[in-house]
Amino acid sequence: MGFKRGRRLDKLGYHSQNTAELFFSNCRVPKANRLGKKGAGFPMMMKKLQQERLNVVITAIFIADRILEWTIDYCQKFRVGGQPISKSQAVQFAIVEMSTEVKMGKTFTEKLVADHIEGRDIVIETSMAKYWITEMVNRVADRSLELLGDYGTLEDCYIVRAKRDVRVMPIFAGTNEIMKQIVAKFTSI
Numbered sequence: 244m245g246f247k248r249g250r251r252l253d254k255l256g257y258h259s260q261n262t263a264e265l266f267f268s269n270c271r272v273p274k275a276n277r278l279g280k281k282g283a284g285f286p287m288m289m290k291k292l293q294q295e296r297l298n299v300v301i302t303a304i305f306i307a308d309r310i311l312e313w314t315i316d317y318c319q320k321f322r323v324g325g326q327p328i329s330k331s332q333a334v335q336f337a338i339v340e341m342s343t344e345v346k347m348g349k350t351f352t353e354k355l356v357a358d359h360i361e362g363r364d365i366v367i368e369t370s371m372a373k374y375w376i377t378e379m380v381n382r383v384a385d386r387s388l389e390l391l392g393d394y395g396t397l398e399d400c401y402i403v404r405a406k407r408d409v410r411v412m413p414i415f416a417g418t419n420e421i422m423k424q425i426v427a428k429f430t431s432i
């Protein structure tokens with residue numbers, strides 16, 4: 244009663260996770276099924292948002308790291324003119340730039356996880372990480388595809404799925420524009 248299922252929606256990425264329409268209209272939930280105090284749902288959700296965003300950051304870093312690993316492996320194996328393309332300075336510079344971004348993101352994320360476990364307030368840093376690292380993983384995915392050439396456009400190439408999956412990261416769990424608003428608000432800019 245008061246609840247209807249709608250269509251299953253086809254998405255750009257995250258194909259292993261279904262997304263569907265759910266319609267609630269005068270839907271009544273028995274008191275015994277209520278989580279927490281009456282009227283406290285929104286603050287409860289807000290409190291857990293840091294953890295959700297941290298989870299997105301960790302996933303983004305993990306994917307960026309795997310993309311980097313795959314890219315280095317490919318560039319060391321794929322040869323042009325008898326030489327692996329990883330011996331070209333242009334490719335080396337691209338990989339060094341990708342590695343630097345991934346390493347910086349990883350170091351920041353490890354510190355955030357440690358602070359979260361210690362129970363410290365990480366609202367500002369989590370918002371910074373959510374915006375920067377989810378954009379960084381998209382940059383890394385783009386550069387990887389570029390280095391792979393036509394192979395990077397084939398459905399059986401790792402980068403195609405990775406590119407689809409990372410595109411939503413700057414959007415879900417609060418868009419990156421909202422992350423910047425949070426940082427501006429909490430740092431009193």
Ligand SMILES: Cc1cc2nc3c(=O)[nH]c(=O)nc-3n(C[C@H](O)[C@H](O)[C@H](O)COP(=O)(O)OP(=O)(O)OC[C@H]3O[C@@H](n4cnc5c(N)ncnc54)[C@H](O)[C@@H]3O)c2cc1C
Pocket residue numbers: 254257262411414415416417418419420421424
């Ligand atoms: C694959 C996927 C899975 C999801 N899973 C979940 C889930 O499990 N649970 C859940 O609750 N939600 C989920 N979401 C929803 C997600 O959190 C929202 O899509 C996201 O927070 C953005 O909200 P919106 O789509 O309403 O965008 P809108 O708020 O409509 O934003 C549209 C654009 O306007 C900009 N904008 C909006 N307000 C402002 C502002 N004040 N200042 C500046 N710019 C602004 C945004 O940055 C964005 O660019 C999911 C979304 C996707 C795509």
